[in-house]
Amino acid sequence: MSIRKKPLDKHKARTYGAENRRAAREKKQREKKTKAVLALCIILAVIIFVIFQVFFGKNAYNVKVGQNVVCVIDKSKLTSEDILNTAAASLSKDLNTNVRIKDEITLEPVHASSKDKVTVEYAVTKVKEAAAYEVEAGIIMIDNKKAVVLETKNEADNLLESIKGKFAPENADVTKCTFEQDVNTVTDFVDSSEILTFEEAYKKLTYTTEQDDVYTIVQGDSVWSVANKFGMTIDALKSLNSMTSDTIKIGQEVKVKKQVPFLTVEYNP
Numbered sequence: 001m002s003i004r005k006k007p008l009d010k011h012k013a014r015t016y017g018a019e020n021r022r023a024a025r026e027k028k029q030r031e032k033k034t035k036a037v038l039a040l041c042i043i044l045a046v047i048i049f050v051i052f053q054v055f056f057g058k059n060a061y062n063v064k065v066g067q068n069v070v071c072v073i074d075k076s077k078l079t080s081e082d083i084l085n086t087a088a089a090s091l092s093k094d095l096n097t098n099v100r101i102k103d104e105i106t107l108e109p110v111h112a113s114s115k116d117k118v119t120v121e122y123a124v125t126k127v128k129e130a131a132a133y134e135v136e137a138g139i140i141m142i143d144n145k146k147a148v149v150l151e152t153k154n155e156a157d158n159l160l161e162s163i164k165g166k167f168a169p170e171n172a173d174v175t176k177c178t179f180e181q182d183v184n185t186v187t188d189f190v191d192s193s194e195i196l197t198f199e200e201a202y203k204k205l206t207y208t209t210e211q212d213d214v215y216t217i218v219q220g221d222s223v224w225s226v227a228n229k230f231g232m233t234i235d236a237l238k239s240l241n242s243m244t245s246d247t248i249k250i251g252q253e254v255k256v257k258k259q260v261p262f263l264t265v266e267y268n269p
Contacts (some may be wrong), residue, residue, distance in 0.1 A: 060112035134189035167265035
């Protein structure tokens with residue numbers, strides 16, 4: 001058995017079509033409104049982000065030497081190592097020697113106004129002024145201990161040759177002289193306050209101390225020659241030994257004051 005569909009009323013059909021069109025228009029209006037609101041939200045978010053960056057964003061670096069802030073620079077690809085190396089190179093040029101900066105250089109992200117920021121060149125100058133540093137110098141080591149520091153290793157070597165010449169026998173070949181102590185020169189970084197002048201270092205290493213000793217009289221000795229041998233006066237020698245006359249005998253032991261130098265030079269003919 002077949003079922004016949006009831007014909008759709010024309011009025012109802014027109015009404016249904018109008019409602020569909022109205023619903024479609026309302027949907028488009030809602031979608032358009034939603035897009036407009038979304039676009040407005042995005043614009044507002046961008047504006048807020050820009051305002052935040054301008055007023056609160058970290059657009060600069062505090063340049064710190066140790067724990068101290070010395071200046072502020074623009075935020076860039078510059079690293080703390082770049083500033084450290086540039087400052088060390090500039091100090092080396094100023095002082096005409098290699099320099100090693102002891103303090104740690106760091107960059108701390110911050111927000112700063114344009115008036116507070118300085119150029120990188122000025123930042124390097126401030127780091128040079130604030131940082132503690134060491135300079136390369138020549139060091140004379142005696143028995144593995146630092147004895148004196150001079151500006152260069154070459155100056156330290158020359159000083160040792162001068163000391164050999166002072167204590168070597170008269171007219172002796174200085175190249176055949178050695179030190180009784182273990183003496184050598186090295187290069188290292190030191191505080192600049194440790195560096196002595198050539199004259200100051202020479203005086204320190206040729207300094208002598210007085211020590212008590214006993215001398216045995218040999219053929220040809222006299223009170224005068226014994227006193228002169230040890231840098232004493234005749235009166236001092238006689239007083240030390242309670243001598244009442246200038247008479248001495250071969251084999252006699254006398255007390256003397258011996259001057260012992262800081263460095264002892266040996267001659268190897």
